[in-house]
Amino acid sequence: MPFFKEIAHFLRSHPAFFYSLAILYGLWGALRLEPPLLISLSLFLCPLFLNRKGPKHFIYAWISLLAFVFLVSKFLIVIPDFKGDDRILGSALFEISEVKTSSGKKVYFGNLKKFIDQEGTLVAKNIPGSFFSFEKTKNLKPGSLIEFAGFLKKHPKVKHQIQLENLKGIELKVIKENFSLEPLREELKKSLASWIKNKLTSIKAASFVSGMAIGEFKEEELTFSFGRFGLQHILAISGFHFSLISLFLLALLKTASPSRYRLPALAFLLTFYFFFLGMSPSIVRAFCMVLLSIFASISGRQSNSINALGLALTACLIIDPFSLFSLGFIFSFAITFSLLIFTPFFESLLIKIFTERKKTEFLASSFKEKVGLSLLGFMRKSLSLSLGVNVVALPLTLALIGSFPLFGTLFNLYFPVLISFSLIFFLFLSLLSLLTPFSWNFLFYINGLFIDWLLSLSLSMPKAFDFVLKMPLNGEIAVFLLTLIFLIGIPNFNSRKNKTHESLIF
Numbered sequence: 283m284p285f286f287k288e289i290a291h292f293l294r295s296h297p298a299f300f301y302s303l304a305i306l307y308g309l310w311g312a313l314r315l316e317p318p319l320l321i322s323l324s325l326f327l328c329p330l331f332l333n334r335k336g337p338k339h340f341i342y343a344w345i346s347l348l349a350f351v352f353l354v355s356k357f358l359i360v361i362p363d364f365k366g367d368d369r370i371l372g373s374a375l376f377e378i379s380e381v382k383t384s385s386g387k388k389v390y391f392g393n394l395k396k397f398i399d400q401e402g403t404l405v406a407k408n409i410p411g412s413f414f415s416f417e418k419t420k421n422l423k424p425g426s427l428i429e430f431a432g433f434l435k436k437h438p439k440v441k442h443q444i445q446l447e448n449l450k451g452i453e454l455k456v457i458k459e460n461f462s463l464e465p466l467r468e469e470l471k472k473s474l475a476s477w478i479k480n481k482l483t484s485i486k487a488a489s490f491v492s493g494m495a496i497g498e499f500k501e502e503e504l505t506f507s508f509g510r511f512g513l514q515h516i517l518a519i520s521g522f523h524f525s526l527i528s529l530f531l532l533a534l535l536k537t538a539s540p541s542r543y544r545l546p547a548l549a550f551l552l553t554f555y556f557f558f559l560g561m562s563p564s565i566v567r568a569f570c571m572v573l574l575s576i577f578a579s580i581s582g583r584q585s586n587s588i589n590a591l592g593l594a595l596t597a598c599l600i601i602d603p604f605s606l607f608s609l610g611f612i613f614s615f616a617i618t619f620s621l622l623i624f625t626p627f628f629e630s631l632l633i634k635i636f637t638e639r640k641k642t643e644f645l646a647s648s649f650k651e652k653v654g655l656s657l658l659g660f661m662r663k664s665l666s667l668s669l670g671v672n673v674v675a676l677p678l679t680l681a682l683i684g685s686f687p688l689f690g691t692l693f694n695l696y697f698p699v700l701i702s703f704s705l706i707f708f709l710f711l712s713l714l715s716l717l718t719p720f721s722w723n724f725l726f727y728i729n730g731l732f733i734d735w736l737l738s739l740s741l742s743m744p745k746a747f748d749f750v751l752k753m754p755l756n757g758e759i760a761v762f763l764l765t766l767i768f769l770i771g772i773p774n775f776n777s778r779k780n781k782t783h784e785s786l787i788f
Contacts, residue, residue, distance in 0.1 A: 286333035288773035293330070294340060299592030304344045306595065308351030309603055313361065318761035325765040359603065360407035362397070362434060362444060369433040372399035374446055375457070376411065378426045380464055387414050390422060394444065397434050406434060406444065410604050413446035425462030430454035443604075463557060470558060471496040481712070481726045487733040491708060494523065497559045507740045510748060512675075512690020513697055518610060519559055521568040521618070526702055527555060528572060530709045549576045563598050563611035567618065570594035587622050591615070609682060616678055616764065617671055623771040625670030632662045664695045674767060680753055681760030688749040697736065704733050 293300040310319050330341050379392040397406040431452045437443040475492040482488040493499035497519040508514045535544040556569040571590045578585035605611045668691045679686045715722050
């Protein structure tokens with residue numbers, strides 16, 4: 283059937299993405315073999331096997347990779363089986379990756395290298411965990427490899443994490459102090475946040491801009507308000523942020539370096555920014571996709587966003603296999619794929635409403651017509667982008683959160699664009715203040731007022747605008763719908779990709 287043939291053709295044309303799914307399914311099965319996995323995998327494989335005319339060797343290679351990842355993951359990772367017990371007594375080998383403060387106590391996050399119970403059985407291996415501070419832990423830092431006796435417990439909120447509890451009177455032993463970027467990263471983030479707050483007199487604007495810069499938002503009111511209207515994706519470091527930074531840096535490099543050094547210099551600066559931010563799933567995805575696009579330009583090749591997404595997916599799972607179950611991972615990769623697959627489809631539909639002009643016609647029109655056509659083009663592209671995202675964001679949000687803000691589509695039409703202008707202007711002013719003897723405080727003040735006004739649109743919006751769709755979706759139903767939506771979207775993506783036409787504008 284043509285439908286099955288189109289799906290098989292798409293996957294063969296994007297091998298990096300295709301085989302990254304084998305890694306995802308193999309790891310998912312090793313960590314948590316559950317009905318949603320079997321539903322999604324069955325739906326995914328059906329079109330491939332039902333396409334009788336196509337070659338099957340790439341399918342067998344895909345299944346072999348899935349099986350290999352499954353077996354290796356089972357060997358490297360051991361999930362504890364509590365068997366009804368609340369906790370297990372034994373000895374732990376734990377590597378600290380991050381230290382946070384909660385309710386006056388230090389909380390140590392990291393990787394549980396291994397946990398051996400009293401009988402000498404390996405109960406857990408290479409899983410994320412945490413423990414609260416106890417006696418003689420004041421000098422523990424990120425990178426410390428420690429050993430102590432204690433209890434292994436289920437995490438009360440996070441299914442794939444565990445907690446450790448040290449036995450009172452039992453000292454821990456520091457085995458090794460490994461190098462970690464975390465202390466330096468925290469100092470740099472504090473310094474940058476402090477500098478931004480000195481430039482922006484508005485507390486809300488300073489909090490928002492510093493959060494955008496360092497990738498951390500501590501204002502609960504801001505996070506809640508953005509979530510009311512589906513704008514929380516702006517608060518997570520993603521392709522939106524890397525695109526802004528890339529455009530600004532590239533414009534700067536064009537005036538300060540020869541053309542042959544611009545892209546390598548841009549890649550270096552973005553890599554520095556990546557290590558400065560940390561390695562959350564959305565950051566890894568955005569960085570990998572931008573970096574691959576830069577490398578494609580350097581080598582004179584055309585970048586492939588679908589394959590780049592697949593490579594980013596593989597990198598993210600290698601860095602942190604358990605990120606597979608985090609909300610950041612699920613939303614970042616699912617919505618990015620939805621954007622790539624469905625946005626062109628919705629744009630082609632909207633062209634019938636907002637008529638698209640050929641480049642020659644656009645150039646021959648009057649100034650007023652050009653402005654009108656540009657606005658129509660902006661509306662069409664913004665709406666198609668919003669629809670392309672929400673076709674997957676809707677069922678995904680209902681499944682993971684239980685409700686969906688209906689006004690989110692409207693707010694996403696203009697808010698990201700307006701906030702982009704203010705952030706780029708802030709970057710420009712920051713550069714001027716560093717390179718010139720002037721402080722530019724007045725322009726910083728004006729920009730802060732504009733950011734304040736934008737934030738007030740969401741922070742001060744009456745509750746009457748809180749139109750929310752509440753329809754919690756069962757996990758199995760959500761996975762079935764999402765897999766089916768993606769499979770249906772693939773043939774449309776292929777047909778649009780193969781079309782050739784005259785260069786169009788707006």
